[in-house]
Each structure stands twice: as C-alpha cells, then as structure tokens.
Amino acid sequence: MPDVAVVLLAGLVTALATGLGVIPFVFVRTLSPKVIACSNAIAAGLMLGASFTLVVEGMPFGTWQTIIGANIGVAFILITQFLLPDEGLAFAHLKGGGAQKALLMVIVMTAHSFAEGVAVGVAFGGGQSLAVLITIAIAIHNIPEGLAITAAMRPRGASIASSAWWSVFSSLPQPLMAVPAFLFVDAFAPVLPYGLGFAAGAMTYMVFRELLPDAYADATRPEVGLIVSLSFTAMVAFQLLL
Amino acid sequence: MAVPDLWLVALSAAAAAAVAVLGVIPVIVSGEVSPRLGWANALAAGLMLGAGYVLLQQGIALSPVGSIAGAVLGITVVFAGHRLTDLVKVDLSHPEDLASATVPQIVTREVLHSAAEGIAIGAGFLVDLRLGLLMAGTLGLHNVAEGAAISAALIERGWRPTHAALLSAGTMAAHVPAAVATAAWIGAGGRPWVLGFSAGAMFYLILVELMPESYRQRGHTGIAITASAAMSVVVLLHAILVG
Numbered sequence: 001m002p003d004v005a006v007v008l009l010a011g012l013v014t015a016l017a018t019g020l021g022v023i024p025f026v027f028v029r030t031l032s033p034k035v036i037a038c039s040n041a042i043a044a045g046l047m048l049g050a051s052f053t054l055v056v057e058g059m060p061f062g063t064w065q066t067i068i069g070a071n072i073g074v075a076f077i078l079i080t081q082f083l084l085p086d087e088g089l090a091f092a093h094l095k096g097g098g099a100q101k102a103l104l105m106v107i108v109m110t111a112h113s114f115a116e117g118v119a120v121g122v123a124f125g126g127g128q129s130l131a132v133l134i135t136i137a138i139a140i141h142n143i144p145e146g147l148a149i150t151a152a153m154r155p156r157g158a159s160i161a162s163s164a165w166w167s168v169f170s171s172l173p174q175p176l177m178a179v180p181a182f183l184f185v186d187a188f189a190p191v192l193p194y195g196l197g198f199a200a201g202a203m204t205y206m207v208f209r210e211l212l213p214d215a216y217a218d219a220t221r222p223e224v225g226l227i228v229s230l231s232f233t234a235m236v237a238f239q240l241l242l
Numbered sequence: 243m244a245v246p247d248l249w250l251v252a253l254s255a256a257a258a259a260a261v262a263v264l265g266v267i268p269v270i271v272s273g274e275v276s277p278r279l280g281w282a283n284a285l286a287a288g289l290m291l292g293a294g295y296v297l298l299q300q301g302i303a304l305s306p307v308g309s310i311a312g313a314v315l316g317i318t319v320v321f322a323g324h325r326l327t328d329l330v331k332v333d334l335s336h337p338e339d340l341a342s343a344t345v346p347q348i349v350t351r352e353v354l355h356s357a358a359e360g361i362a363i364g365a366g367f368l369v370d371l372r373l374g375l376l377m378a379g380t381l382g383l384h385n386v387a388e389g390a391a392i393s394a395a396l397i398e399r400g401w402r403p404t405h406a407a408l409l410s411a412g413t414m415a416a417h418v419p420a421a422v423a424t425a426a427w428i429g430a431g432g433r434p435w436v437l438g439f440s441a442g443a444m445f446y447l448i449l450v451e452l453m454p455e456s457y458r459q460r461g462h463t464g465i466a467i468t469a470s471a472a473m474s475v476v477v478l479l480h481a482i483l484v485g
Contacts, residue, residue: 063481208466225450
C-alpha cells in the first residue's frame with residue numbers, strides 16, 4: 001500500500017504535467033482572429049471529450065448521482081457567470097470580458113481537478129502498482145487539459161508563462177484532494193460520482209456557452225466542425241485507451 | 243454484438259424519417275421557421291453527441307485502432323463531401339441561404355445528411371436493439387426541426403404545405419437504405435470501423451449544421467443549457483437501457 005507522501009508526490013507530478021500543455025503555443029507567434037477561433041475549437045473538442053470520460057468514470061459509482069452532479073455543475077457555472085462582473089474584472093493581466101472567460105475556464109478546470117483528485121485518492125487504495133499506473137495515466141491525461149486551458153487563455157491575451165501557471169494551478173486540487181481521499185476512502189467514495197458529474201456538467205456548459213460560439217465567430221463552420229470533432233475524437237480515444 | 247432484425251431496422255429508420263412531416267406544422271402556424279426550433283436543434287445536438295459518444299465508446303471497446311480510424315474517416319468523408327459539393331454554404335436557418343439555395347441543392351444536402359445518419363442508426367442496431375432504437379428516436383426528433391427548415395424553404399418557393407412536408411420526409415428516407423445496408427453487410431471485422439465512422443460523421447454534422455443553426459435561432463445561454471441537459475439524458479438512457 002503506498003504511503004501518504006507517495007500519494008502527494010504522485011499528485012504533484014500530475015499537476016505539473018498540466019503545464020506541459022502550453023508547449024504547442026510556444027511555437028505560435030501571431031494570434032490572428034482565425035488562430036484564436038481555432039484555439040477555441042481545439043479547447044472545445046478536448047473539454048467535451050474529457051467531460052464524457054468523466055461521466056463514464058462516475059457511472060459505476062452511481063448513475064443518478066453522476067447526472068445530478070452534472071446538472072449541479074451547469075447550475076454552478078451559470079451562477080458564477082452571473083456573479084462575475086463583465087466590466088472592471090482583471091485576471092492574469094486580462095481585463096473585461098476576456099478576463100471573465102479566462103477566469104471561468106480556470107474555475108471550471110480547477111473544480112474538475114477536485115473530482116479527479118478524489119478519484120486518484122480512492123483508486124490509490126488499490127496498491128502500489130496500480131498507484132504508479134494511475135499516476136502516469138493522470139499525468140499524461142492532464143497534458144491535453146493544460147492545452148485546453150492555454151487554448152482558451154492565450155487567445156484572450158494571457159502570456160505563455162501565465163497560461164502555464166494557471167494550467168498547473170488548475171490541477172493543484174489533485175494532490176490536495178488525493179491525500180484525504182486516500183486516507184478516508186470510505187468517506188469519499190460516495191461523493192465521487194457527484195464530483196465527476198459536476199466537473200463534466202461544468203465543462204460541457206462552458207464548451208456550449210463560451211468556446212463554441214467564440215470559435216464560430218471567426219472560423220467557418222466546416223473549420224470548426226473539423227477541428228472540434230477531430231480533437232473530441234482524439235481526447236476520447238486518448239482517455240479510453242489510457 | 244447483436245444480429246439485428248433487418249425489418250425492425252428498416253421500420254425504425256422509416257419512422258425516424260417519417261416524423262419529418264411534423265416539421266411543417268410550426269411553419270404553417272407561424273409562417274416561417276420558428277426560432278423555437280433552435281431548442282429542438284440544440285436538444286437533438288445534445289442527444290446526437292451523447293449517442294455518437296456511445297457508438298465511439300462501443301467501437302473502441304472492440305478495436306481502438308479500427309474505430310478511431312473509422313471516426314477520422316467519417317469526419318473526413320463528410321467534410322470532403324461538403325467541400326466538393328459546396329453544400330456547406332446552405333444554412334437552412336439563415337434567411338439569405340434559404341432564399342438563394344435551389345431545390346436540388348437542398349434535396350442533395352438533405353439526402354447526404356440523412357444517409358450519414360442512417361449509417362448511425364444501423365450502427366446502433368449492430369451494438370444492441372435498444373441502442374438502435376435510441377439512435378432512431380434521437381434522429382427522429384432532430385428530423386422534426388430539419389423538416390421544418392426544408393418545408394419553410396419549399397413553401398417560400400410556392401410549394402403546397404403537404405407537398406413540402408412529403409418532400410422533407412422523402413429526403414430523410416435515405417435513412418432506410420443506409421441503416422439496412424449497414425446492419426446487413428457489416429461483418430464483425432468492420433463493426434469498429436462503422437461505429438467510429440458513424441460517430442465521427444455525426445459529430446461533424448452536429449458542429450457544422452445543428453449548433454450554428456441553434457445559436458442563431460435562440461442565442462447562447464439557453465442553447466448551452468439545452469444541449470448539456472440533452473447529453474445527460476442520452477447518457478442516462480444508455481446507462482439504464484443498455485448498462
């Protein structure tokens with residue numbers, strides 16, 4: 001059985017891996033409206049794929065609980081969006097509407113990491129070899145999530161360093177939640193489907209409310225269709241294969 | 243994997259096509275493609291995304307490489323079809339597109355669209371009877387909105403509502419041969435490919451046709467809530483019906 005330090009270290013490794021998602025954007029020099037739209041489309045596809053996988057992970061723990069969690073997730077983002085001001089908001093050197101969208105994106109991805117942290121902690125109860133496998137899987141799985149965050153933040157004016165930091169930040173709940181979930185598996189397991197559903201609902205709503213409309217604004221429908229469906233398929237395949 | 247009853251596949255696909263005639267009703271009542279159909283489009287988009295995911299998941303369980311390659315092929319084929327025929331420019335929720343599109347253009351667009359969806363119905367039946375029925379029901383709902391858009395375009399060109407409704411359903415009839423051919427001819431080795439193909443084609447069609455049309459008809463927030471809720475429903479239905 002792994003000890004707490006191993007669980008914490010594993011969680012930190014998975015969180016740091018999220019920062020690797022910025023790498024493709026290091027090579028993109030100019031952010032034209034078309035590049036921005038395509039970035040939003042990539043983020044939309046990746047997040048949709050990730051949210052489906054979260055639902056599938058939650059189902060074995062409770063179908064209804066996962067669906068209830070998903071609807072709470074949608075409601076949470078609706079309320080958060082309502083409470084966040086459009087004007088005068090500053091986040092990651094961004095201002096106004098761009099800051100609101102980038103902040104929402106970070107909130108959604110951070111909330112989803114809480115659920116994943118619990119999932120990691122609960123799964124770590126299975127022993128050392130399973131723990132190593134899960135750590136590698138979650139770390140790799142976090143890279144496209146960092147890509148999704150960067151794809152949403154970078155077009156709105158956030159720097160590479162800032163995008164990397166907020167990507168890593170969004171995954172910090174993984175080590176923080178993995179440890180207590182590992183120590184108190186019995187207490188956390190019933191909450192897991194709600195958490196996974198919550199994350200999936202919040203991410204899905206974010207895709208349909210913000211990312212897709214922004215993508216359609218400056219790219220043609222076939223371009224958006226092609227990019228979102230390919231990135232969605234890639235994310236689903238990637239996560240199911242892992 | 244189930245061996246589907248081809249009569250049931252044909253009947254389900256035909257029923258999904260036939261309900262397109264209902265789309266003429268809101269057009270007769272309001273005299274145009276009602277913006278309320280945006281809800282139906284968003285609902286159908288969410289349901290179809292959920293159903294497409296289920297197909298892809300089933301395909302990956304059989305053969306990851308085959309189903310992923312099939313999905314990429316499905317996306318590419320529909321994308322290339324749109325590009326080659328220039329049909330992607332026909333957005334039926336857009337008044338200017340409605341005015342400029344010719345009847346053969348509208349019919350060709352719908353027949354290609356329906357054939358891709360018919361493959362998805364057949365693929366659903368290849369997995370499980372209940373998944374096949376779920377696919378047919380989901381696409382039937384989507385066809386009501388699609389039927390409304392086609393009927394509006396035809397009525398504006400002087401067609402009688404009954405004829406417009408019948409042609410709407412007629413274009414959807416491509417569901418039947420596509421579904422039956424998929425269910426009848428795809429052997430065990432081809433199943434992951436066809437499951438991936440139909441999922442990929444559906445994802446692309448949803449993103450190119452349904453979502454932009456929904457946003458234009460009803461704005462962003464309501465459409466986001468409707469599509470998210472619809473995806474929950476289909477995942478829940480799949481969990482309850484298929485397990």
